[in-house]
Amino acid sequence: MEFDLHHALNNLTLDAEWVGLRQVSEKSSTRYVRDGNPEANHKSRTQGVMVEVLANGQFGYAATNRLDPAGIQAAAEQAQHQAIAAAPWAVHSFTTDVRPKAIGQYTSSLQQPLDAISVSELVGLLTQVCETLKVSDKVVQTTAMAQTVETEQRFVSSNGSDVHQHFFFVETDYAATAQDGSVTQKRTDNGQLARCYQAGVEVFDPVSVLARARQIGEQSIELLDSEECPTTTTTLVLAPDQMMLQIHESIGHPLELDRILGDERNYAGSSFVKLSDFGTLVYGSPLMNVTFDPTVPGEFAGYAFDDGGMQAQREYLIKEGLLLRGLGSLESQTRSKVPGVANFRATSWNRPPIDRMANLNLEPGTSTLDDLLRDIEYGVYMESNRSWSIDDYRNKFQFGCEYAKLIENGQLTKTLRNPNYRGVTNQFWGSLVKVGDRSTQAMYGTPYCGKGEPNQAIKVGHASPMCVFSNIEVFGGAA
Numbered sequence: 001m002e003f004d005l006h007h008a009l010n011n012l013t014l015d016a017e018w019v020g021l022r023q024v025s026e027k028s029s030t031r032y033v034r035d036g037n038p039e040a041n042h043k044s045r046t047q048g049v050m051v052e053v054l055a056n057g058q059f060g061y062a063a064t065n066r067l068d069p070a071g072i073q074a075a076a077e078q079a080q081h082q083a084i085a086a087a088p089w090a091v092h093s094f095t096t097d098v099r100p101k102a103i104g105q106y107t108s109s110l111q112q113p114l115d116a117i118s119v120s121e122l123v124g125l126l127t128q129v130c131e132t133l134k135v136s137d138k139v140v141q142t143t144a145m146a147q148t149v150e151t152e153q154r155f156v157s158s159n160g161s162d163v164h165q166h167f168f169f170v171e172t173d174y175a176a177t178a179q180d181g182s183v184t185q186k187r188t189d190n191g192q193l194a195r196c197y198q199a200g201v202e203v204f205d206p207v208s209v210l211a212r213a214r215q216i217g218e219q220s221i222e223l224l225d226s227e228e229c230p231t232t233t234t235t236l237v238l239a240p241d242q243m244m245l246q247i248h249e250s251i252g253h254p255l256e257l258d259r260i261l262g263d264e265r266n267y268a269g270s271s272f273v274k275l276s277d278f279g280t281l282v283y284g285s286p287l288m289n290v291t292f293d294p295t296v297p298g299e300f301a302g303y304a305f306d307d308g309g310m311q312a313q314r315e316y317l318i319k320e321g322l323l324l325r326g327l328g329s330l331e332s333q334t335r336s337k338v339p340g341v342a343n344f345r346a347t348s349w350n351r352p353p354i355d356r357m358a359n360l361n362l363e364p365g366t367s368t369l370d371d372l373l374r375d376i377e378y379g380v381y382m383e384s385n386r387s388w389s390i391d392d393y394r395n396k397f398q399f400g401c402e403y404a405k406l407i408e409n410g411q412l413t414k415t416l417r418n419p420n421y422r423g424v425t426n427q428f429w430g431s432l433v434k435v436g437d438r439s440t441q442a443m444y445g446t447p448y449c450g451k452g453e454p455n456q457a458i459k460v461g462h463a464s465p466m467c468v469f470s471n472i473e474v475f476g477g478a479a
Contacts (some may be wrong), residue, residue, distance in 0.1 A: 257328025284429025300445030363433030
């Protein structure tokens with residue numbers, strides 16, 4: 001980042017209470033292979049500066065890709081004009097308290113740099129993945145995708161902030177689609193694009209990657225001859241890759257304070273949670289402990305400071321089932337009088353930050369895999385999200401998975417296809433009866449959590465152990 005952001009800030013001619021400059025430079029590459037044939041080999045780069053101005057108690061924003069004093073000055077004047085124009089219609093008057101002075105650095109933890117693997121080596125591995133996925137002629141389509149992203153971010157402000165953060169991301173997706181007559185089944189690597197991390201090319205270890213690819217292919221064939229998931233009310237066991245979606249949709253989104261305040265109602269919906277619920281609402285069973293934690297090494301949405309300068313730290317959102325804290329930035333905390341977290345995040349240089357999830361994790365319990373299953377006489381175990389539907393209040397939901405097993409007398413027995421389940425958020429989490437220990441835990445992520453107008457697709461991480469829920473409605477594709 002050669003552009004002198006401090007010099008640009010110091011040379012602004014502006015009458016404002018506070019000014020912040022956030023420069024972002026991002027390089028990404030995408031390699032995609034289908035049925036062994038390379039179909040995409042794409043690289044892109046984007047860079048620019050977001051200028052934030054606090055004037056008359058309101059924030060205005062303007063972005064520019066002109067990295068020169070005149071470009072920054074023009075953007076600052078535009079942001080100031082927006083802030084002044086918004087002041088007569090303000091829902092809240094802000095001070096510099098919501099933009100604390102922040103000084104620090106952050107770099108993703110990784111073992112090998114992203115450029116440690118050549119394009120030909122990576123495409124060659126993805127081709128091998130496709131070949132390995134095709135375990136039978138009944139596998140009618142194979143795909144393998146890898147995306148690497150390097151993001152460098154610098155934030156300076158008129159009250160002395162100076163934050164430099166350097167991120168390295170790897171996203172992969174491997175899938176096999178099998179067909180036999182009218183039956184079609186798709187199996188992926190723990191769900192579509194679920195394996196997303198802050199990491200280097202160690203993610204592309206051929207032994208591990210190809211072993212997973214073979215299992216994906218074999219399970220896609222296995223599903224073709226499997227029975228439909230039964231329609232019943234029973235014990236449900238969810239693997240960590242499905243818990244990722246469950247946490248995301250029924251905890252993450254409803255706890256976003258801007259959504260509760262009504263800011264997102266027009267586009268992304270509201271929440272069943274009320275401001276008065278914090279500190280009083282029993283969200284789930286006493287086994288439910290949920291943390292917001294951008295400090296976990298390698299998890300997809302790690303950072304040291306959010307885009308407003310608030311230092312990131314681990315916080316309990318829900319402890320022993322009780323709702324304590326919201327997913328809200330200093331702005332939302334000031335408006336709502338509800339404690340929040342450092343989650344003021346923007347997807348790029350040309351978007352203002354808003355309340356977002358980051359790393360949102362269900363903390364491990366004490367049960368081993370044998371402990372989780374031992375007392376289940378009859379139930380269903382499900383893996384890997386395939387479909388989701390949840391209402392605008394993040395309350396009633398219906399989720400589908402790729403792969404399931406029947407549980408009989410404490411053992412995983414026959415494979416089931418087209419497994420689905422439904423519930424209501426508080427009732428569902430209240431039915432949590434066992435939480436796996438760290439040996440059952442896994443970490444995943446998604447690069448496409450959408451929110452905001454204009455839309456922002458942002459990176460989110462989730463870690464969870466395996467969990468057991470009682471008296472849940474499950475059903476198959478024939479229901």
